[in-house]
Amino acid sequence: MSNDIFFLAEFADGAPQRSALELAAGATELAAASGGNVVALAYGPGAGDGAAGLGAHGVARAIVLRDDAAPAITAGPAAVEAVRAASPLAVLAPATPNGRDLAAALVGLADLPAFGPVRAVRVVDGIVETEQATLQGSVVTTSRPVDGAPQPSVVLVLANTFTPTEAGSGTAEVSRAEASDHPFTLATIVESHPADAAVVNLEEATVIVAGGRGIGSAEGFGQLDELAAALGGAVGASRAAADAGWVPYQLQIGQTGKVVKPALYIGLGISGAIQHRVGMQTAEHVIAVNKDPDAPIGEFADLFVVGDLFQIVPKLTAEIRRRKG
Ligand SMILES: Cc1cc2nc3c(=O)[nH]c(=O)nc-3n(C[C@H](O)[C@H](O)[C@H](O)COP(=O)(O)OP(=O)(O)OC[C@H]3O[C@@H](n4cnc5c(N)ncnc54)[C@H](O)[C@@H]3O)c2cc1C
Structure with missing residues:
Protein backbone atom coordinates (compact mmCIF):
# COMPACT_ATOMS: atom_id res chain seq x y z
CA MET A 1 0.00 0.00 0.00
CA LEU A 186 -14.26 -4.64 -26.80
CA ALA A 187 -16.30 -1.51 -27.59
CA THR A 188 -15.42 1.17 -30.09
CA ILE A 189 -16.77 4.59 -31.12
CA VAL A 190 -17.97 4.71 -34.71
CA GLU A 191 -19.16 8.34 -34.83
CA SER A 192 -19.28 11.38 -32.57
CA HIS A 193 -20.72 14.90 -32.71
CA PRO A 194 -21.10 17.77 -30.20
CA ALA A 195 -23.67 17.05 -27.51
CA ASP A 196 -26.95 18.92 -27.25
CA ALA A 197 -26.18 21.63 -24.67
CA ALA A 198 -29.51 21.08 -22.91
CA VAL A 199 -28.55 17.60 -21.75
CA VAL A 200 -25.35 18.68 -19.99
CA ASN A 201 -25.71 18.42 -16.22
CA LEU A 202 -25.97 21.99 -14.90
CA GLU A 203 -24.26 21.27 -11.60
CA GLU A 204 -21.21 19.92 -13.41
CA ALA A 205 -21.07 22.51 -16.20
CA THR A 206 -17.97 24.66 -16.44
CA VAL A 207 -19.81 27.24 -18.55
CA ILE A 208 -23.47 28.16 -18.05
CA VAL A 209 -25.52 30.40 -20.32
CA ALA A 210 -28.62 31.34 -18.32
CA GLY A 211 -31.72 33.08 -19.61
CA GLY A 212 -34.47 34.94 -17.80
CA ARG A 213 -37.76 36.68 -18.46
CA GLY A 214 -35.97 38.92 -20.96
CA ILE A 215 -35.64 35.98 -23.36
CA GLY A 216 -39.39 36.24 -23.90
CA SER A 217 -40.24 32.80 -25.30
CA ALA A 218 -39.24 29.16 -25.60
CA GLU A 219 -37.98 29.90 -29.13
CA GLY A 220 -35.77 32.65 -27.73
CA PHE A 221 -33.87 30.01 -25.77
CA GLY A 222 -32.72 28.56 -29.10
CA GLN A 223 -30.14 31.35 -29.24
CA LEU A 224 -28.90 30.36 -25.80
CA ASP A 225 -28.59 26.73 -26.91
CA GLU A 226 -26.38 27.89 -29.76
CA LEU A 227 -24.20 30.08 -27.58
CA ALA A 228 -23.87 27.31 -24.99
CA ALA A 229 -22.96 24.78 -27.69
CA ALA A 230 -20.32 27.15 -29.10
CA LEU A 231 -18.81 27.48 -25.61
CA GLY A 232 -19.18 23.79 -24.70
CA GLY A 233 -21.50 24.78 -21.89
CA ALA A 234 -25.02 24.20 -20.57
CA VAL A 235 -28.18 26.30 -20.60
CA GLY A 236 -29.72 27.42 -17.31
CA ALA A 237 -32.63 29.70 -16.45
CA SER A 238 -34.24 31.94 -13.86
CA ARG A 239 -37.45 30.92 -12.19
CA ALA A 240 -39.38 33.44 -14.28
CA ALA A 241 -38.31 31.60 -17.44
CA ALA A 242 -39.07 28.18 -15.95
CA ASP A 243 -42.44 29.34 -14.58
CA ALA A 244 -43.33 30.63 -18.04
CA GLY A 245 -42.79 27.12 -19.39
CA TRP A 246 -40.00 28.17 -21.78
CA VAL A 247 -37.58 25.64 -20.27
CA PRO A 248 -37.97 22.66 -17.92
CA TYR A 249 -37.65 23.23 -14.18
CA GLN A 250 -34.45 21.15 -14.12
CA LEU A 251 -32.72 24.17 -15.67
CA GLN A 252 -33.78 26.60 -12.91
CA ILE A 253 -30.92 28.11 -10.93
CA GLY A 254 -31.48 29.63 -7.52
CA GLN A 255 -32.95 29.22 -4.07
CA THR A 256 -35.61 26.78 -5.27
CA GLY A 257 -33.54 25.46 -8.18
CA LYS A 258 -29.99 24.24 -8.70
CA VAL A 259 -26.93 25.67 -6.98
CA VAL A 260 -24.17 25.95 -9.58
CA LYS A 261 -20.50 26.88 -9.50
CA PRO A 262 -19.27 27.21 -13.08
CA ALA A 263 -16.05 28.87 -14.14
CA LEU A 264 -18.18 31.18 -16.29
CA TYR A 265 -21.83 32.17 -15.85
CA ILE A 266 -23.44 34.32 -18.54
CA GLY A 267 -26.79 35.81 -17.46
CA LEU A 268 -29.00 37.06 -20.30
CA GLY A 269 -32.18 38.99 -19.59
CA ILE A 270 -31.94 38.13 -15.90
CA SER A 271 -32.40 40.90 -13.34
CA GLY A 272 -30.33 39.22 -10.60
CA ALA A 273 -32.91 38.83 -7.83
CA ILE A 274 -31.48 37.52 -4.56
CA GLN A 275 -33.29 34.18 -4.98
CA HIS A 276 -31.49 33.68 -8.29
CA ARG A 277 -28.19 35.03 -7.04
CA VAL A 278 -27.89 32.49 -4.20
CA GLY A 279 -27.80 29.75 -6.84
CA MET A 280 -24.93 31.17 -8.90
CA GLN A 281 -22.98 33.60 -6.73
CA THR A 282 -19.98 31.29 -6.37
CA ALA A 283 -19.40 31.26 -10.15
CA GLU A 284 -15.80 32.24 -10.80
CA HIS A 285 -16.72 34.82 -13.44
CA VAL A 286 -20.09 36.43 -14.12
CA ILE A 287 -21.01 38.18 -17.36
CA ALA A 288 -24.45 39.77 -17.65
CA VAL A 289 -26.29 41.31 -20.58
CA ASN A 290 -29.28 43.48 -19.65
CA LYS A 291 -30.95 46.44 -21.30
CA ASP A 292 -31.56 48.05 -17.91
CA PRO A 293 -28.39 49.78 -16.63
CA ASP A 294 -29.79 49.60 -13.08
CA ALA A 295 -30.50 45.85 -13.07
CA PRO A 296 -29.20 44.39 -9.78
CA ILE A 297 -27.08 41.79 -11.62
CA GLY A 298 -24.86 44.68 -12.73
CA GLU A 299 -23.81 45.17 -9.12
CA PHE A 300 -22.09 41.78 -8.87
CA ALA A 301 -21.25 40.89 -12.49
CA ASP A 302 -17.56 41.00 -13.42
CA LEU A 303 -18.58 42.25 -16.85
CA PHE A 304 -21.94 44.02 -17.24
CA VAL A 305 -23.02 44.71 -20.80
CA VAL A 306 -25.93 47.13 -21.14
CA GLY A 307 -27.78 46.35 -24.33
CA ASP A 308 -30.36 44.24 -26.11
CA LEU A 309 -29.48 40.56 -25.78
CA PHE A 310 -31.07 39.81 -29.15
CA GLN A 311 -28.55 42.13 -30.81
CA ILE A 312 -25.59 40.85 -28.81
CA VAL A 313 -26.01 37.07 -28.47
CA PRO A 314 -25.99 36.11 -32.19
CA LYS A 315 -22.87 38.22 -32.77
CA LEU A 316 -21.17 36.74 -29.72
CA THR A 317 -21.97 33.19 -30.85
CA ALA A 318 -20.72 33.89 -34.37
CA GLU A 319 -17.48 35.40 -33.06
CA ILE A 320 -16.82 32.46 -30.72
CA ARG A 321 -17.41 30.01 -33.58
CA ARG A 322 -15.10 32.02 -35.82
CA ARG A 323 -12.31 32.02 -33.24
CA LYS A 324 -12.72 28.31 -32.59
CA GLY A 325 -12.37 27.72 -36.31
C1 LIG B 1 -39.53 31.90 -2.29
C2 LIG B 1 -38.99 32.29 -3.61
C3 LIG B 1 -38.08 31.46 -4.25
C4 LIG B 1 -37.56 31.83 -5.49
N1 LIG B 1 -36.64 31.00 -6.09
C5 LIG B 1 -36.08 31.40 -7.25
C6 LIG B 1 -35.09 30.62 -7.88
O1 LIG B 1 -34.74 29.52 -7.44
N2 LIG B 1 -34.52 31.07 -9.02
C7 LIG B 1 -34.87 32.27 -9.58
O2 LIG B 1 -34.31 32.63 -10.62
N3 LIG B 1 -35.83 33.02 -9.02
C8 LIG B 1 -36.44 32.61 -7.88
N4 LIG B 1 -37.41 33.38 -7.34
C9 LIG B 1 -37.94 34.52 -8.12
C10 LIG B 1 -37.11 35.77 -8.04
O3 LIG B 1 -37.52 36.54 -6.95
C11 LIG B 1 -37.28 36.61 -9.33
O4 LIG B 1 -38.63 36.90 -9.51
C12 LIG B 1 -36.75 35.93 -10.59
O5 LIG B 1 -35.44 35.48 -10.38
C13 LIG B 1 -36.77 36.93 -11.74
O6 LIG B 1 -36.41 36.29 -12.91
P1 LIG B 1 -35.77 37.13 -14.11
O7 LIG B 1 -34.54 37.81 -13.66
O8 LIG B 1 -35.68 36.22 -15.27
O9 LIG B 1 -36.96 38.18 -14.45
P2 LIG B 1 -37.05 39.73 -14.19
O10 LIG B 1 -36.75 40.08 -12.80
O11 LIG B 1 -38.37 40.14 -14.75
O12 LIG B 1 -35.86 40.32 -15.08
C14 LIG B 1 -35.87 40.28 -16.48
C15 LIG B 1 -34.69 41.12 -16.93
O13 LIG B 1 -34.53 41.02 -18.33
C16 LIG B 1 -34.11 42.28 -18.82
N5 LIG B 1 -34.44 42.32 -20.24
C17 LIG B 1 -35.67 42.28 -20.82
N6 LIG B 1 -35.57 42.28 -22.16
C18 LIG B 1 -34.22 42.31 -22.46
C19 LIG B 1 -33.48 42.33 -23.67
N7 LIG B 1 -34.07 42.30 -24.87
N8 LIG B 1 -32.12 42.39 -23.57
C20 LIG B 1 -31.50 42.43 -22.38
N9 LIG B 1 -32.19 42.41 -21.19
C21 LIG B 1 -33.52 42.35 -21.24
C22 LIG B 1 -34.87 43.29 -17.99
O14 LIG B 1 -34.22 44.54 -17.99
C23 LIG B 1 -34.84 42.61 -16.61
O15 LIG B 1 -33.73 43.03 -15.83
C24 LIG B 1 -37.96 33.04 -6.11
C25 LIG B 1 -38.88 33.88 -5.46
C26 LIG B 1 -39.37 33.50 -4.23
C27 LIG B 1 -40.35 34.43 -3.55
Whole structure:
Protein backbone atom coordinates (compact mmCIF):
# COMPACT_ATOMS: atom_id res chain seq x y z
CA MET A 1 0.00 0.00 0.00
CA SER A 2 1.21 3.51 -0.75
CA ASN A 3 0.24 7.08 0.12
CA ASP A 4 0.14 8.07 -3.54
CA ILE A 5 -2.84 9.93 -4.94
CA PHE A 6 -3.96 8.82 -8.40
CA PHE A 7 -6.40 10.70 -10.59
CA LEU A 8 -8.16 10.02 -13.87
CA ALA A 9 -6.87 12.47 -16.47
CA GLU A 10 -9.00 12.83 -19.55
CA PHE A 11 -7.43 14.00 -22.81
CA ALA A 12 -8.78 15.21 -26.15
CA ASP A 13 -6.55 16.01 -29.14
CA GLY A 14 -3.46 15.53 -27.01
CA ALA A 15 -4.50 18.16 -24.45
CA PRO A 16 -5.58 17.52 -20.85
CA GLN A 17 -9.20 18.52 -20.29
CA ARG A 18 -10.01 21.10 -17.62
CA SER A 19 -11.19 18.26 -15.34
CA ALA A 20 -7.68 16.75 -15.54
CA LEU A 21 -6.03 20.03 -14.53
CA GLU A 22 -8.52 20.51 -11.68
CA LEU A 23 -7.85 17.01 -10.37
CA ALA A 24 -4.08 17.45 -10.78
CA ALA A 25 -4.42 20.43 -8.41
CA GLY A 26 -6.62 18.41 -6.04
CA ALA A 27 -4.33 15.38 -6.08
CA THR A 28 -1.34 17.64 -5.39
CA GLU A 29 -3.11 19.03 -2.31
CA LEU A 30 -3.99 15.56 -1.05
CA ALA A 31 -0.53 14.17 -1.74
CA ALA A 32 1.01 16.99 0.29
CA ALA A 33 -1.11 15.79 3.24
CA SER A 34 -0.57 12.06 2.66
CA GLY A 35 3.16 12.27 1.88
CA GLY A 36 2.77 10.44 -1.43
CA ASN A 37 3.25 11.17 -5.12
CA VAL A 38 0.72 12.37 -7.67
CA VAL A 39 0.07 9.87 -10.45
CA ALA A 40 -2.19 10.46 -13.47
CA LEU A 41 -4.10 7.68 -15.19
CA ALA A 42 -4.38 9.25 -18.64
CA TYR A 43 -6.95 8.28 -21.27
CA GLY A 44 -8.53 9.75 -24.37
CA PRO A 45 -7.24 10.78 -27.80
CA GLY A 46 -3.64 11.96 -27.67
CA ALA A 47 -3.12 11.07 -24.00
CA GLY A 48 0.17 9.39 -24.92
CA ASP A 49 1.54 12.60 -26.45
CA GLY A 50 0.23 14.93 -23.78
CA ALA A 51 0.75 12.98 -20.56
CA ALA A 52 4.33 14.17 -19.92
CA GLY A 53 3.03 17.75 -19.86
CA LEU A 54 1.06 17.00 -16.71
CA GLY A 55 4.39 17.28 -14.90
CA ALA A 56 3.95 21.04 -15.20
CA HIS A 57 0.95 20.63 -12.88
CA GLY A 58 2.64 18.66 -10.12
CA VAL A 59 2.24 15.15 -11.55
CA ALA A 60 5.23 12.86 -10.88
CA ARG A 61 4.14 9.93 -13.03
CA ALA A 62 1.55 9.34 -15.74
CA ILE A 63 0.31 5.95 -16.83
CA VAL A 64 -1.37 6.04 -20.25
CA LEU A 65 -4.31 3.64 -20.09
CA ARG A 66 -5.44 4.19 -23.69
CA ASP A 67 -4.88 7.04 -26.09
CA ASP A 68 -7.36 6.32 -28.84
CA ALA A 69 -10.96 7.47 -29.22
CA ALA A 70 -12.44 4.38 -27.55
CA PRO A 71 -15.18 4.83 -24.91
CA ALA A 72 -13.61 5.74 -21.55
CA ILE A 73 -15.01 2.62 -19.90
CA THR A 74 -12.76 0.46 -22.10
CA ALA A 75 -9.79 1.80 -20.11
CA GLY A 76 -11.24 0.12 -17.01
CA PRO A 77 -9.13 -3.07 -17.03
CA ALA A 78 -5.92 -1.06 -17.55
CA ALA A 79 -6.91 1.23 -14.66
CA VAL A 80 -7.43 -1.81 -12.45
CA GLU A 81 -3.94 -3.13 -13.28
CA ALA A 82 -2.32 0.24 -12.59
CA VAL A 83 -4.14 0.63 -9.29
CA ARG A 84 -3.42 -2.94 -8.16
CA ALA A 85 0.29 -2.51 -8.87
CA ALA A 86 0.60 0.62 -6.71
CA SER A 87 -2.31 0.39 -4.21
CA PRO A 88 -2.58 4.18 -3.83
CA LEU A 89 -4.51 5.86 -1.04
CA ALA A 90 -7.09 7.40 -3.37
CA VAL A 91 -8.12 7.68 -7.01
CA LEU A 92 -9.83 10.97 -7.84
CA ALA A 93 -12.20 10.77 -10.80
CA PRO A 94 -13.94 13.69 -12.51
CA ALA A 95 -17.75 13.62 -12.23
CA THR A 96 -17.98 13.94 -16.02
CA PRO A 97 -19.77 11.33 -18.14
CA ASN A 98 -16.45 9.67 -19.09
CA GLY A 99 -15.04 10.00 -15.58
CA ARG A 100 -18.13 8.41 -14.06
CA ASP A 101 -17.98 5.52 -16.54
CA LEU A 102 -14.32 4.80 -15.93
CA ALA A 103 -14.63 5.21 -12.15
CA ALA A 104 -17.58 2.82 -12.13
CA ALA A 105 -15.59 0.25 -14.12
CA LEU A 106 -12.64 0.59 -11.73
CA VAL A 107 -14.80 0.26 -8.62
CA GLY A 108 -16.74 -2.69 -10.02
CA LEU A 109 -13.82 -4.61 -11.49
CA ALA A 110 -11.48 -4.11 -8.52
CA ASP A 111 -14.08 -4.17 -5.68
CA LEU A 112 -13.17 -0.80 -4.20
CA PRO A 113 -14.99 1.65 -1.89
CA ALA A 114 -16.57 4.56 -3.79
CA PHE A 115 -17.50 8.11 -2.81
CA GLY A 116 -19.26 10.99 -4.44
CA PRO A 117 -19.94 13.05 -6.30
CA VAL A 118 -18.22 15.26 -3.74
CA ARG A 119 -17.54 18.99 -3.37
CA ALA A 120 -14.59 18.48 -1.01
CA VAL A 121 -12.00 15.77 -0.44
CA ARG A 122 -9.03 15.78 1.92
CA VAL A 123 -6.63 13.49 3.75
CA VAL A 124 -7.00 13.57 7.55
CA ASP A 125 -4.53 11.52 9.62
CA GLY A 126 -3.79 9.39 6.57
CA ILE A 127 -7.46 8.72 5.84
CA VAL A 128 -9.47 9.97 2.86
CA GLU A 129 -12.42 12.11 3.93
CA THR A 130 -15.07 13.48 1.58
CA GLU A 131 -17.90 15.98 1.79
CA GLN A 132 -21.05 15.60 -0.25
CA ALA A 133 -24.07 17.89 -0.49
CA THR A 134 -27.40 16.08 -0.54
CA LEU A 135 -31.09 17.02 -0.54
CA GLN A 136 -30.61 19.96 -2.96
CA GLY A 137 -27.63 21.17 -0.99
CA SER A 138 -29.49 21.47 2.33
CA VAL A 139 -27.47 18.69 4.04
CA VAL A 140 -23.72 18.13 3.90
CA THR A 141 -22.45 14.63 4.71
CA THR A 142 -18.87 13.71 5.59
CA SER A 143 -17.75 10.18 4.66
CA ARG A 144 -14.67 7.97 5.08
CA PRO A 145 -13.79 4.37 4.23
CA VAL A 146 -14.48 2.02 7.16
CA ASP A 147 -11.53 0.44 9.01
CA GLY A 148 -10.02 -2.35 6.93
CA ALA A 149 -11.63 -1.21 3.65
CA PRO A 150 -9.47 -2.00 0.61
CA GLN A 151 -7.29 0.77 -0.80
CA PRO A 152 -7.71 2.97 -2.84
CA SER A 153 -10.90 4.88 -2.18
CA VAL A 154 -12.34 5.99 -5.52
CA VAL A 155 -13.74 9.51 -5.22
CA LEU A 156 -15.91 11.20 -7.86
CA VAL A 157 -15.17 14.92 -7.70
CA LEU A 158 -17.57 17.57 -9.01
CA ALA A 159 -16.33 20.13 -11.52
CA ASN A 160 -14.79 23.28 -10.05
CA THR A 161 -14.03 21.69 -6.69
CA PHE A 162 -10.35 22.43 -7.32
CA THR A 163 -8.81 25.25 -9.33
CA PRO A 164 -6.09 24.33 -11.85
CA THR A 165 -2.65 25.65 -10.98
CA GLU A 166 -0.55 27.76 -13.34
CA ALA A 167 1.67 25.51 -15.43
CA GLY A 168 5.19 25.12 -14.01
CA SER A 169 8.16 23.53 -15.74
CA GLY A 170 8.14 19.84 -14.68
CA THR A 171 7.71 16.76 -16.86
CA ALA A 172 5.91 13.62 -15.74
CA GLU A 173 7.51 10.21 -16.19
CA VAL A 174 5.27 8.41 -18.67
CA SER A 175 4.58 4.68 -18.97
CA ARG A 176 1.98 2.79 -20.96
CA ALA A 177 -0.46 0.22 -19.65
CA GLU A 178 -0.33 -3.25 -21.20
CA ALA A 179 -3.01 -3.84 -23.83
CA SER A 180 -5.85 -5.92 -22.39
CA ASP A 181 -8.27 -8.35 -24.02
CA HIS A 182 -10.80 -8.05 -21.18
CA PRO A 183 -14.41 -7.93 -22.53
CA PHE A 184 -14.69 -4.34 -21.23
CA THR A 185 -12.22 -3.28 -23.91
CA LEU A 186 -14.26 -4.64 -26.80
CA ALA A 187 -16.30 -1.51 -27.59
CA THR A 188 -15.42 1.17 -30.09
CA ILE A 189 -16.77 4.59 -31.12
CA VAL A 190 -17.97 4.71 -34.71
CA GLU A 191 -19.16 8.34 -34.83
CA SER A 192 -19.28 11.38 -32.57
CA HIS A 193 -20.72 14.90 -32.71
CA PRO A 194 -21.10 17.77 -30.20
CA ALA A 195 -23.67 17.05 -27.51
CA ASP A 196 -26.95 18.92 -27.25
CA ALA A 197 -26.18 21.63 -24.67
CA ALA A 198 -29.51 21.08 -22.91
CA VAL A 199 -28.55 17.60 -21.75
CA VAL A 200 -25.35 18.68 -19.99
CA ASN A 201 -25.71 18.42 -16.22
CA LEU A 202 -25.97 21.99 -14.90
CA GLU A 203 -24.26 21.27 -11.60
CA GLU A 204 -21.21 19.92 -13.41
CA ALA A 205 -21.07 22.51 -16.20
CA THR A 206 -17.97 24.66 -16.44
CA VAL A 207 -19.81 27.24 -18.55
CA ILE A 208 -23.47 28.16 -18.05
CA VAL A 209 -25.52 30.40 -20.32
CA ALA A 210 -28.62 31.34 -18.32
CA GLY A 211 -31.72 33.08 -19.61
CA GLY A 212 -34.47 34.94 -17.80
CA ARG A 213 -37.76 36.68 -18.46
CA GLY A 214 -35.97 38.92 -20.96
CA ILE A 215 -35.64 35.98 -23.36
CA GLY A 216 -39.39 36.24 -23.90
CA SER A 217 -40.24 32.80 -25.30
CA ALA A 218 -39.24 29.16 -25.60
CA GLU A 219 -37.98 29.90 -29.13
CA GLY A 220 -35.77 32.65 -27.73
CA PHE A 221 -33.87 30.01 -25.77
CA GLY A 222 -32.72 28.56 -29.10
CA GLN A 223 -30.14 31.35 -29.24
CA LEU A 224 -28.90 30.36 -25.80
CA ASP A 225 -28.59 26.73 -26.91
CA GLU A 226 -26.38 27.89 -29.76
CA LEU A 227 -24.20 30.08 -27.58
CA ALA A 228 -23.87 27.31 -24.99
CA ALA A 229 -22.96 24.78 -27.69
CA ALA A 230 -20.32 27.15 -29.10
CA LEU A 231 -18.81 27.48 -25.61
CA GLY A 232 -19.18 23.79 -24.70
CA GLY A 233 -21.50 24.78 -21.89
CA ALA A 234 -25.02 24.20 -20.57
CA VAL A 235 -28.18 26.30 -20.60
CA GLY A 236 -29.72 27.42 -17.31
CA ALA A 237 -32.63 29.70 -16.45
CA SER A 238 -34.24 31.94 -13.86
CA ARG A 239 -37.45 30.92 -12.19
CA ALA A 240 -39.38 33.44 -14.28
CA ALA A 241 -38.31 31.60 -17.44
CA ALA A 242 -39.07 28.18 -15.95
CA ASP A 243 -42.44 29.34 -14.58
CA ALA A 244 -43.33 30.63 -18.04
CA GLY A 245 -42.79 27.12 -19.39
CA TRP A 246 -40.00 28.17 -21.78
CA VAL A 247 -37.58 25.64 -20.27
CA PRO A 248 -37.97 22.66 -17.92
CA TYR A 249 -37.65 23.23 -14.18
CA GLN A 250 -34.45 21.15 -14.12
CA LEU A 251 -32.72 24.17 -15.67
CA GLN A 252 -33.78 26.60 -12.91
CA ILE A 253 -30.92 28.11 -10.93
CA GLY A 254 -31.48 29.63 -7.52
CA GLN A 255 -32.95 29.22 -4.07
CA THR A 256 -35.61 26.78 -5.27
CA GLY A 257 -33.54 25.46 -8.18
CA LYS A 258 -29.99 24.24 -8.70
CA VAL A 259 -26.93 25.67 -6.98
CA VAL A 260 -24.17 25.95 -9.58
CA LYS A 261 -20.50 26.88 -9.50
CA PRO A 262 -19.27 27.21 -13.08
CA ALA A 263 -16.05 28.87 -14.14
CA LEU A 264 -18.18 31.18 -16.29
CA TYR A 265 -21.83 32.17 -15.85
CA ILE A 266 -23.44 34.32 -18.54
CA GLY A 267 -26.79 35.81 -17.46
CA LEU A 268 -29.00 37.06 -20.30
CA GLY A 269 -32.18 38.99 -19.59
CA ILE A 270 -31.94 38.13 -15.90
CA SER A 271 -32.40 40.90 -13.34
CA GLY A 272 -30.33 39.22 -10.60
CA ALA A 273 -32.91 38.83 -7.83
CA ILE A 274 -31.48 37.52 -4.56
CA GLN A 275 -33.29 34.18 -4.98
CA HIS A 276 -31.49 33.68 -8.29
CA ARG A 277 -28.19 35.03 -7.04
CA VAL A 278 -27.89 32.49 -4.20
CA GLY A 279 -27.80 29.75 -6.84
CA MET A 280 -24.93 31.17 -8.90
CA GLN A 281 -22.98 33.60 -6.73
CA THR A 282 -19.98 31.29 -6.37
CA ALA A 283 -19.40 31.26 -10.15
CA GLU A 284 -15.80 32.24 -10.80
CA HIS A 285 -16.72 34.82 -13.44
CA VAL A 286 -20.09 36.43 -14.12
CA ILE A 287 -21.01 38.18 -17.36
CA ALA A 288 -24.45 39.77 -17.65
CA VAL A 289 -26.29 41.31 -20.58
CA ASN A 290 -29.28 43.48 -19.65
CA LYS A 291 -30.95 46.44 -21.30
CA ASP A 292 -31.56 48.05 -17.91
CA PRO A 293 -28.39 49.78 -16.63
CA ASP A 294 -29.79 49.60 -13.08
CA ALA A 295 -30.50 45.85 -13.07
CA PRO A 296 -29.20 44.39 -9.78
CA ILE A 297 -27.08 41.79 -11.62
CA GLY A 298 -24.86 44.68 -12.73
CA GLU A 299 -23.81 45.17 -9.12
CA PHE A 300 -22.09 41.78 -8.87
CA ALA A 301 -21.25 40.89 -12.49
CA ASP A 302 -17.56 41.00 -13.42
CA LEU A 303 -18.58 42.25 -16.85
CA PHE A 304 -21.94 44.02 -17.24
CA VAL A 305 -23.02 44.71 -20.80
CA VAL A 306 -25.93 47.13 -21.14
CA GLY A 307 -27.78 46.35 -24.33
CA ASP A 308 -30.36 44.24 -26.11
CA LEU A 309 -29.48 40.56 -25.78
CA PHE A 310 -31.07 39.81 -29.15
CA GLN A 311 -28.55 42.13 -30.81
CA ILE A 312 -25.59 40.85 -28.81
CA VAL A 313 -26.01 37.07 -28.47
CA PRO A 314 -25.99 36.11 -32.19
CA LYS A 315 -22.87 38.22 -32.77
CA LEU A 316 -21.17 36.74 -29.72
CA THR A 317 -21.97 33.19 -30.85
CA ALA A 318 -20.72 33.89 -34.37
CA GLU A 319 -17.48 35.40 -33.06
CA ILE A 320 -16.82 32.46 -30.72
CA ARG A 321 -17.41 30.01 -33.58
CA ARG A 322 -15.10 32.02 -35.82
CA ARG A 323 -12.31 32.02 -33.24
CA LYS A 324 -12.72 28.31 -32.59
CA GLY A 325 -12.37 27.72 -36.31
C1 LIG B 1 -39.53 31.90 -2.29
C2 LIG B 1 -38.99 32.29 -3.61
C3 LIG B 1 -38.08 31.46 -4.25
C4 LIG B 1 -37.56 31.83 -5.49
N1 LIG B 1 -36.64 31.00 -6.09
C5 LIG B 1 -36.08 31.40 -7.25
C6 LIG B 1 -35.09 30.62 -7.88
O1 LIG B 1 -34.74 29.52 -7.44
N2 LIG B 1 -34.52 31.07 -9.02
C7 LIG B 1 -34.87 32.27 -9.58
O2 LIG B 1 -34.31 32.63 -10.62
N3 LIG B 1 -35.83 33.02 -9.02
C8 LIG B 1 -36.44 32.61 -7.88
N4 LIG B 1 -37.41 33.38 -7.34
C9 LIG B 1 -37.94 34.52 -8.12
C10 LIG B 1 -37.11 35.77 -8.04
O3 LIG B 1 -37.52 36.54 -6.95
C11 LIG B 1 -37.28 36.61 -9.33
O4 LIG B 1 -38.63 36.90 -9.51
C12 LIG B 1 -36.75 35.93 -10.59
O5 LIG B 1 -35.44 35.48 -10.38
C13 LIG B 1 -36.77 36.93 -11.74
O6 LIG B 1 -36.41 36.29 -12.91
P1 LIG B 1 -35.77 37.13 -14.11
O7 LIG B 1 -34.54 37.81 -13.66
O8 LIG B 1 -35.68 36.22 -15.27
O9 LIG B 1 -36.96 38.18 -14.45
P2 LIG B 1 -37.05 39.73 -14.19
O10 LIG B 1 -36.75 40.08 -12.80
O11 LIG B 1 -38.37 40.14 -14.75
O12 LIG B 1 -35.86 40.32 -15.08
C14 LIG B 1 -35.87 40.28 -16.48
C15 LIG B 1 -34.69 41.12 -16.93
O13 LIG B 1 -34.53 41.02 -18.33
C16 LIG B 1 -34.11 42.28 -18.82
N5 LIG B 1 -34.44 42.32 -20.24
C17 LIG B 1 -35.67 42.28 -20.82
N6 LIG B 1 -35.57 42.28 -22.16
C18 LIG B 1 -34.22 42.31 -22.46
C19 LIG B 1 -33.48 42.33 -23.67
N7 LIG B 1 -34.07 42.30 -24.87
N8 LIG B 1 -32.12 42.39 -23.57
C20 LIG B 1 -31.50 42.43 -22.38
N9 LIG B 1 -32.19 42.41 -21.19
C21 LIG B 1 -33.52 42.35 -21.24
C22 LIG B 1 -34.87 43.29 -17.99
O14 LIG B 1 -34.22 44.54 -17.99
C23 LIG B 1 -34.84 42.61 -16.61
O15 LIG B 1 -33.73 43.03 -15.83
C24 LIG B 1 -37.96 33.04 -6.11
C25 LIG B 1 -38.88 33.88 -5.46
C26 LIG B 1 -39.37 33.50 -4.23
C27 LIG B 1 -40.35 34.43 -3.55
